[in-house]
Amino acid sequence: MLALILFFIFALLCVGGAINLLVQKHPINSALSLIVVMGSLALIYLLLGAEFVAAVQVIVYAGAVMVLFVFVIMLLNAGEEERLSHGSRVATMLGVPALIIGLGIAAAVVSHLTGLDRIAIGGPTVMNGENVFGNPQAVGHLLFREYLLPFEVTSILILVAIMGAVVLARREEE
Amino acid sequence: MVPLSYYLVLSAVLFACGVAGFLIKRNIITIFLSIELMLNGVNLSFVAFAAQLKSLDGHIFVFFVMVVAAAEAAVGLAIIIAVFRTRETLNVDRVNLLRL
Numbered sequence: 600m601l602a603l604i605l606f607f608i609f610a611l612l613c614v615g616g617a618i619n620l621l622v623q624k625h626p627i628n629s630a631l632s633l634i635v636v637m638g639s640l641a642l643i644y645l646l647l648g649a650e651f652v653a654a655v656q657v658i659v660y661a662g663a664v665m666v667l668f669v670f671v672i673m674l675l676n677a678g679e680e681e682r683l684s685h686g687s688r689v690a691t692m693l694g695v696p697a698l699i700i701g702l703g704i705a706a707a708v709v710s711h712l713t714g715l716d717r718i719a720i721g722g723p724t725v726m727n728g729e730n731v732f733g734n735p736q737a738v739g740h741l742l743f744r745e746y747l748l749p750f751e752v753t754s755i756l757i758l759v760a761i762m763g764a765v766v767l768a769r770r771e772e773e
Numbered sequence: 774m775v776p777l778s779y780y781l782v783l784s785a786v787l788f789a790c791g792v793a794g795f796l797i798k799r800n801i802i803t804i805f806l807s808i809e810l811m812l813n814g815v816n817l818s819f820v821a822f823a824a825q826l827k828s829l830d831g832h833i834f835v836f837f838v839m840v841v842a843a844a845e846a847a848v849g850l851a852i853i854i855a856v857f858r859t860r861e862t863l864n865v866d867r868v869n870l871l872r873l
Contacts, residue, residue: 606775610783617790617810626802626863633806636787640813643783646775647824652816652835659839664809664846671850672802675857680800683866691797699789706785710778719774720824733823733832741829742836753840760844767851770858 602646609646612639621695624679630668637661647720649733780821787814801853801863805846812842 616635623629637660644653742750787810794807816835823831853863860868 603775606779610779613783614786614790617787620803620806620810621790621794621797626800626806629803629806633810636810637813640817643780643817644820647780647820649820649823649832649835652820652832655836655839656816659843660809660813664843667846667850668802668806671853675802675854675863677800677802677863680798680803681864682799683864684799686797695793695797698793699786702789703782703786706782707778710781715777715781715825718777718825720777720780720821732827733829737829738832738836741833746833749837753837756844757840760847764847764851767848768854 606643606646609639609642612636613643618699626672626677626680627669630665630672633668634661634665637665647733651733651735651738654735777821777825781818784814784818784821787811787817790814799864799866801856801865801868804865805849805853809842809846812838 613636616632616639619632620629620636623632637656641653641656641661644656791807791809791811791814794810795804798804798807816838819831819835819838823829856868857863862868
Protein backbone atom coordinates (compact mmCIF):
# COMPACT_ATOMS: atom_id res chain seq x y z
CA MET A 600 0.00 0.00 0.00
CA LEU A 601 2.78 2.38 0.97
CA ALA A 602 4.60 1.50 -2.25
CA LEU A 603 1.48 2.33 -4.25
CA ILE A 604 1.08 5.73 -2.56
CA LEU A 605 4.76 6.55 -3.09
CA PHE A 606 4.52 5.41 -6.70
CA PHE A 607 1.58 7.73 -7.36
CA ILE A 608 3.29 10.71 -5.73
CA PHE A 609 6.45 10.32 -7.79
CA ALA A 610 4.60 9.35 -10.96
CA LEU A 611 2.58 12.57 -10.70
CA LEU A 612 5.79 14.55 -10.14
CA CYS A 613 7.29 12.84 -13.21
CA VAL A 614 4.37 13.56 -15.50
CA GLY A 615 4.01 17.10 -14.13
CA GLY A 616 7.68 17.80 -14.82
CA ALA A 617 7.44 16.31 -18.30
CA ILE A 618 4.39 18.43 -19.17
CA ASN A 619 6.06 21.51 -17.67
CA LEU A 620 9.00 20.84 -20.01
CA LEU A 621 6.60 21.10 -22.94
CA VAL A 622 4.79 24.20 -21.67
CA GLN A 623 7.74 26.37 -20.64
CA LYS A 624 9.12 28.78 -23.22
CA HIS A 625 12.57 29.35 -21.75
CA PRO A 626 15.07 26.47 -22.09
CA ILE A 627 16.41 26.89 -18.55
CA ASN A 628 12.93 26.25 -17.14
CA SER A 629 12.63 23.17 -19.34
CA ALA A 630 16.02 21.92 -18.13
CA LEU A 631 15.08 22.40 -14.47
CA SER A 632 11.78 20.55 -14.92
CA LEU A 633 13.70 17.70 -16.57
CA ILE A 634 15.81 17.52 -13.39
CA VAL A 635 12.55 17.09 -11.42
CA VAL A 636 11.56 14.23 -13.75
CA MET A 637 14.94 12.53 -13.33
CA GLY A 638 14.94 12.93 -9.54
CA SER A 639 11.50 11.39 -9.14
CA LEU A 640 12.42 8.62 -11.58
CA ALA A 641 15.38 7.80 -9.31
CA LEU A 642 12.96 7.36 -6.41
CA ILE A 643 10.73 5.12 -8.55
CA TYR A 644 13.83 3.01 -9.31
CA LEU A 645 14.36 2.69 -5.57
CA LEU A 646 10.76 1.44 -5.25
CA LEU A 647 11.70 -1.24 -7.80
CA GLY A 648 14.74 -2.24 -5.73
CA ALA A 649 17.21 -0.91 -8.30
CA GLU A 650 19.62 0.82 -5.93
CA PHE A 651 22.56 1.04 -8.33
CA VAL A 652 20.47 2.45 -11.16
CA ALA A 653 18.87 4.99 -8.81
CA ALA A 654 22.28 6.21 -7.62
CA VAL A 655 23.63 6.42 -11.17
CA GLN A 656 20.49 8.22 -12.29
CA VAL A 657 21.05 10.97 -9.71
CA ILE A 658 24.83 11.21 -10.13
CA VAL A 659 25.20 10.90 -13.89
CA TYR A 660 21.87 12.09 -15.29
CA ALA A 661 20.56 14.67 -12.84
CA GLY A 662 24.12 15.62 -11.93
CA ALA A 663 26.59 15.52 -14.78
CA VAL A 664 24.45 15.58 -17.92
CA MET A 665 22.05 18.25 -16.70
CA VAL A 666 24.89 20.44 -15.43
CA LEU A 667 26.32 20.24 -18.95
CA PHE A 668 22.96 21.32 -20.37
CA VAL A 669 22.56 24.22 -17.95
CA PHE A 670 26.16 25.30 -18.68
CA VAL A 671 25.50 25.40 -22.41
CA ILE A 672 22.19 27.26 -21.97
CA MET A 673 23.99 29.91 -19.91
CA LEU A 674 27.04 30.00 -22.22
CA LEU A 675 24.91 30.63 -25.29
CA ASN A 676 22.62 33.00 -23.36
CA ALA A 677 19.58 31.22 -24.77
CA GLY A 678 16.45 33.31 -24.56
CA GLU A 679 12.78 32.51 -24.98
CA GLU A 680 12.05 30.61 -28.13
CA GLU A 681 10.63 32.53 -31.05
CA ARG A 682 8.30 30.83 -33.45
CA LEU A 683 8.87 31.58 -37.10
CA SER A 684 6.82 28.79 -38.61
CA HIS A 685 3.34 28.43 -37.23
CA GLY A 686 1.70 25.07 -37.43
CA SER A 687 -1.99 24.74 -36.75
CA ARG A 688 -2.63 25.84 -33.16
CA VAL A 689 -5.61 23.49 -32.92
CA ALA A 690 -3.47 20.57 -34.05
CA THR A 691 -0.95 21.33 -31.28
CA MET A 692 -3.61 21.84 -28.61
CA LEU A 693 -5.39 18.59 -29.48
CA GLY A 694 -2.59 16.51 -30.89
CA VAL A 695 -0.14 16.67 -28.01
CA PRO A 696 -2.60 15.58 -25.28
CA ALA A 697 -4.01 12.99 -27.68
CA LEU A 698 -0.51 11.61 -28.28
CA ILE A 699 0.33 11.44 -24.56
CA ILE A 700 -3.01 10.00 -23.43
CA GLY A 701 -3.22 7.69 -26.44
CA LEU A 702 0.16 6.12 -25.88
CA GLY A 703 -0.62 5.75 -22.16
CA ILE A 704 -3.91 4.00 -22.93
CA ALA A 705 -2.18 1.83 -25.54
CA ALA A 706 0.36 0.71 -22.92
CA ALA A 707 -2.47 -0.04 -20.47
CA VAL A 708 -4.44 -2.04 -23.05
CA VAL A 709 -1.44 -4.02 -24.24
CA SER A 710 -0.35 -4.85 -20.70
CA HIS A 711 -3.94 -5.85 -19.85
CA LEU A 712 -4.16 -8.14 -22.87
CA THR A 713 -0.84 -9.77 -22.09
CA GLY A 714 -1.79 -10.20 -18.43
CA LEU A 715 1.02 -7.98 -17.16
CA ASP A 716 -1.29 -5.86 -15.02
CA ARG A 717 -2.00 -8.80 -12.73
CA ILE A 718 1.66 -9.08 -11.79
CA ALA A 719 2.50 -6.93 -8.81
CA ILE A 720 6.16 -6.08 -8.61
CA GLY A 721 8.42 -3.92 -6.56
CA GLY A 722 9.91 -3.99 -3.16
CA PRO A 723 13.50 -5.01 -2.57
CA THR A 724 14.32 -8.72 -2.48
CA VAL A 725 15.54 -8.90 1.07
CA MET A 726 17.81 -11.70 2.25
CA ASN A 727 19.47 -11.58 5.70
CA GLY A 728 18.26 -8.01 6.10
CA GLU A 729 19.99 -6.87 2.91
CA ASN A 730 18.65 -6.03 -0.51
CA VAL A 731 20.24 -8.63 -2.77
CA PHE A 732 18.63 -7.60 -6.07
CA GLY A 733 19.95 -4.57 -7.86
CA ASN A 734 22.54 -3.52 -5.31
CA PRO A 735 25.89 -2.31 -6.67
CA GLN A 736 27.60 -5.59 -5.76
CA ALA A 737 25.22 -7.73 -7.81
CA VAL A 738 25.30 -5.35 -10.79
CA GLY A 739 29.09 -5.16 -10.59
CA HIS A 740 29.40 -8.95 -10.67
CA LEU A 741 27.32 -9.12 -13.82
CA LEU A 742 29.00 -6.10 -15.41
CA PHE A 743 32.56 -7.33 -14.95
CA ARG A 744 31.91 -10.97 -15.86
CA GLU A 745 29.23 -11.49 -18.50
CA TYR A 746 29.25 -7.96 -19.85
CA LEU A 747 32.98 -7.26 -19.65
CA LEU A 748 33.49 -6.78 -23.40
CA PRO A 749 30.60 -4.28 -23.86
CA PHE A 750 31.87 -2.45 -20.79
CA GLU A 751 35.34 -2.08 -22.29
CA VAL A 752 33.90 -1.02 -25.65
CA THR A 753 31.99 1.67 -23.74
CA SER A 754 35.27 3.23 -22.66
CA ILE A 755 36.29 3.59 -26.31
CA LEU A 756 32.90 5.21 -27.03
CA ILE A 757 33.44 7.71 -24.22
CA LEU A 758 36.97 8.46 -25.49
CA VAL A 759 35.67 9.11 -29.01
CA ALA A 760 32.89 11.30 -27.61
CA ILE A 761 35.36 13.39 -25.61
CA MET A 762 37.60 13.91 -28.63
CA GLY A 763 34.60 14.69 -30.82
CA ALA A 764 33.31 17.26 -28.36
CA VAL A 765 36.71 18.94 -28.13
CA VAL A 766 37.15 19.06 -31.91
CA LEU A 767 33.61 20.28 -32.62
CA ALA A 768 33.51 22.98 -29.94
CA ARG A 769 37.00 24.31 -30.69
CA ARG A 770 37.17 27.79 -32.16
CA GLU A 771 38.50 27.80 -35.70
CA GLU A 772 41.85 29.54 -35.96
CA GLU A 773 42.13 32.02 -38.78
CA MET B 774 3.30 -3.77 -4.43
CA VAL B 775 2.56 -1.88 -7.63
CA PRO B 776 1.22 -3.62 -10.76
CA LEU B 777 3.75 -3.79 -13.56
CA SER B 778 1.35 -2.10 -15.97
CA TYR B 779 1.44 1.14 -13.94
CA TYR B 780 5.16 1.42 -14.57
CA LEU B 781 4.66 0.68 -18.26
CA VAL B 782 1.94 3.34 -18.57
CA LEU B 783 4.17 5.91 -16.84
CA SER B 784 7.01 4.97 -19.16
CA ALA B 785 4.78 5.35 -22.23
CA VAL B 786 3.52 8.75 -21.04
CA LEU B 787 7.07 10.02 -20.48
CA PHE B 788 8.10 8.76 -23.92
CA ALA B 789 5.07 10.45 -25.51
CA CYS B 790 5.94 13.73 -23.77
CA GLY B 791 9.43 13.43 -25.23
CA VAL B 792 8.07 12.81 -28.73
CA ALA B 793 5.65 15.76 -28.42
CA GLY B 794 8.44 18.06 -27.24
CA PHE B 795 10.65 16.90 -30.08
CA LEU B 796 7.92 17.79 -32.57
CA ILE B 797 6.57 21.10 -31.24
CA LYS B 798 9.66 22.77 -29.77
CA ARG B 799 11.73 25.16 -31.87
CA ASN B 800 14.72 25.69 -29.59
CA ILE B 801 17.47 23.19 -30.40
CA ILE B 802 18.43 22.77 -26.72
CA THR B 803 14.84 21.99 -25.71
CA ILE B 804 14.63 19.44 -28.53
CA PHE B 805 17.73 17.82 -27.07
CA LEU B 806 16.13 17.80 -23.60
CA SER B 807 13.11 16.02 -25.10
CA ILE B 808 15.40 13.28 -26.43
CA GLU B 809 16.77 12.79 -22.90
CA LEU B 810 13.18 12.53 -21.65
CA MET B 811 12.47 9.76 -24.17
CA LEU B 812 15.59 7.87 -23.04
CA ASN B 813 14.41 8.15 -19.43
CA GLY B 814 11.01 6.74 -20.32
CA VAL B 815 12.64 3.73 -21.96
CA ASN B 816 14.95 3.22 -18.97
CA LEU B 817 11.94 3.01 -16.67
CA SER B 818 10.44 0.09 -18.60
CA PHE B 819 13.84 -1.66 -18.63
CA VAL B 820 14.02 -1.45 -14.82
CA ALA B 821 10.36 -2.47 -14.39
CA PHE B 822 10.81 -5.59 -16.54
CA ALA B 823 14.06 -6.40 -14.75
CA ALA B 824 12.12 -6.38 -11.47
CA GLN B 825 9.40 -8.57 -12.94
CA LEU B 826 11.76 -11.13 -14.50
CA LYS B 827 14.07 -11.09 -11.46
CA SER B 828 16.94 -10.58 -13.86
CA LEU B 829 19.66 -7.96 -13.55
CA ASP B 830 20.30 -7.71 -17.29
CA GLY B 831 17.82 -4.84 -17.51
CA HIS B 832 19.92 -2.84 -15.08
CA ILE B 833 23.00 -3.42 -17.23
CA PHE B 834 21.08 -2.18 -20.26
CA VAL B 835 20.07 0.94 -18.37
CA PHE B 836 23.72 1.49 -17.49
CA PHE B 837 24.70 1.32 -21.16
CA VAL B 838 21.83 3.59 -22.19
CA MET B 839 23.06 6.15 -19.66
CA VAL B 840 26.62 5.93 -20.99
CA VAL B 841 25.44 6.45 -24.56
CA ALA B 842 23.20 9.33 -23.44
CA ALA B 843 26.12 11.02 -21.71
CA ALA B 844 28.33 10.65 -24.79
CA GLU B 845 25.48 11.89 -26.98
CA ALA B 846 24.94 14.91 -24.74
CA ALA B 847 28.64 15.84 -24.89
CA VAL B 848 28.86 15.59 -28.69
CA GLY B 849 25.41 17.09 -29.28
CA LEU B 850 26.08 20.13 -27.13
CA ALA B 851 29.40 20.64 -28.90
CA ILE B 852 27.52 20.60 -32.20
CA ILE B 853 25.01 23.11 -30.80
CA ILE B 854 27.88 25.41 -29.79
CA ALA B 855 29.39 25.10 -33.27
CA VAL B 856 26.02 25.87 -34.90
CA PHE B 857 25.53 28.87 -32.62
CA ARG B 858 28.98 30.24 -33.57
CA THR B 859 28.18 30.21 -37.28
CA ARG B 860 24.45 31.09 -37.18
CA GLU B 861 24.11 33.17 -33.98
CA THR B 862 20.78 31.47 -33.32
CA LEU B 863 19.36 28.41 -31.57
CA ASN B 864 16.10 28.39 -33.50
CA VAL B 865 15.85 25.36 -35.78
CA ASP B 866 13.71 27.33 -38.25
CA ARG B 867 16.71 29.55 -38.94
CA VAL B 868 19.08 26.60 -39.32
CA ASN B 869 17.75 25.29 -42.60
CA LEU B 870 20.89 25.03 -44.74
CA LEU B 871 23.58 22.39 -44.52
CA ARG B 872 26.28 24.73 -45.82
CA LEU B 873 27.75 27.51 -43.71
